[in-house]
Amino acid sequence: MSDTQTAEPVLKIEGLSIAYEPGRYAVKDVSATVKRNSITAIMGPSGCGKSTLLRAMNRMHELYPNIETRGDILLDGQSIFSMSVIELRRKVGMVFQRPNPFPNMTIYENVVAGYSLNDIRLKKNQRDEIVENALRNVTLWDEVKEFLYRKGTFLSGGQQQRLCVARAIAFNPEVLLLDEPTSALDPIATSKIEDLLGELKKQYTIVLVTHNMSQAARISDDSMFMYLGELVEAGRTETLFTTPKDARTEAYLTGKFG
């Protein structure tokens, strides 16, 4: 990959403001960039707007009624608000706080759910290949290859969450958004997901919301700190953690609130 490509941001957020009700902003005038093939962590206390900002990146925030969005987000230079949401969400996949495999589908069906939901017909061998690749990428293949036709809900929480990552990357998206993906998992399952993200960033650009500071420090390349809807500070994770510029960032990082 050439240097110019690496330098060019995948996502460019420009003056983004989001209100759930008129005048009450969850995200206030945020401008930031997300670099290709890196992990960007969004941190901040509960209610700071970090999840809303993440959800705006594939327009999931629009599921709420009466949402008001100003500003813009560019994906590879194109405004995501000018794309069809369906197309956008195939390019920008998402993993949620609690593992949510479809309970009525088998493991196999869960991985290709994105295709079946969108009525995309694939040949059996194409599907097999997608399923195996996605499950290998999330290091789940060896654990589940014997039970591909059993329901995904019988897996452990950590396995379910990796299945959800597999489901999200089966479309081969550019960006993978994760909304506190380990908050419902035990430490071992958490470290498996963290290792996995380190591998996945070679192929995808990852944006991760977390309220776990040490997780952000461990795995992210860049960090954003949000407070009361504002982006207080953003930069290289090392720099932000060692020499924060803003007093609020420092107070948060040293555990004075959060």
Added chain:
Amino acid sequence: MSGDKVTKALLFLSSLTVLLLSAGIVLSLTGGAIPAFREYGPGFITSTLWNPTTGSEEYGALPFIAGTVITSLLALLLCIPMAFSTSLFIAEYFRGTRTAGILRSLVDMLAGIPSIVYGFWGFYALRPLLISTGLTDQGFGIFTASIVLAIMIVPYATSLSAEIIAMVPSELKEAAYSLGATRREVIFSVIIPSARSGIVASFILALGRALGETMAVTMLIGNANIIPKGLFSPGNTMASVIANQFGEADGLKLSALIAIGLLLFAITALVNAAGKFIIRRFA
């Protein structure tokens, strides 16, 4: 005795009363039905005769079982599209909006209208309408009764289905949306499959209500003690033959009516148990 123990004893006694009451109802029904079953044996259920002339008395329950099953199933068939789409509207498509709230109150209001009022409406509004189509002379019969019955069970099926649909976790819907699914795809690929058994159960419970519904059906079905010959043929249901004839019944006829009551009780209990079983497995 401590206060706790007194409360426990009182609660136990009240629950025991309920238990004894239901056992008592079953016992007296069974006791009353014995002469008819002793006289006709299992043939009582399969016989189509209903002859109250003294000396040549002959009673069979089949016309009424048929009438009950046909009107209830027909009502269920008519109810499904109305209740299913209304519950989707309330619990998913317009969830949380004022429109859905108003619709939900209207549906609940339908459930509160007394049976006799439905019967009245069927008699004076629906019947003339059906006569004017030329399909029926008198307007009484299976079809008329089924339509009114369908309207009467729509609120039960709707509010139960709506509750089940609203219970589908939002995480699953979000997962589907995040994979690029449209609203229609989320409804048909995620919500309906997840809620399927609950929706089926809500229709079974609605069927349970239709089976025992008496007053409105009695006013509209035509009260002919025969197996209905067609959609517009008059007939009679188990509940309505009892309502019509118990006042002047004694002896063997009374026992036959009680036996029909016992059979109706058994059928309804079975259907309700099936519905509850499915709901419990779902929830």
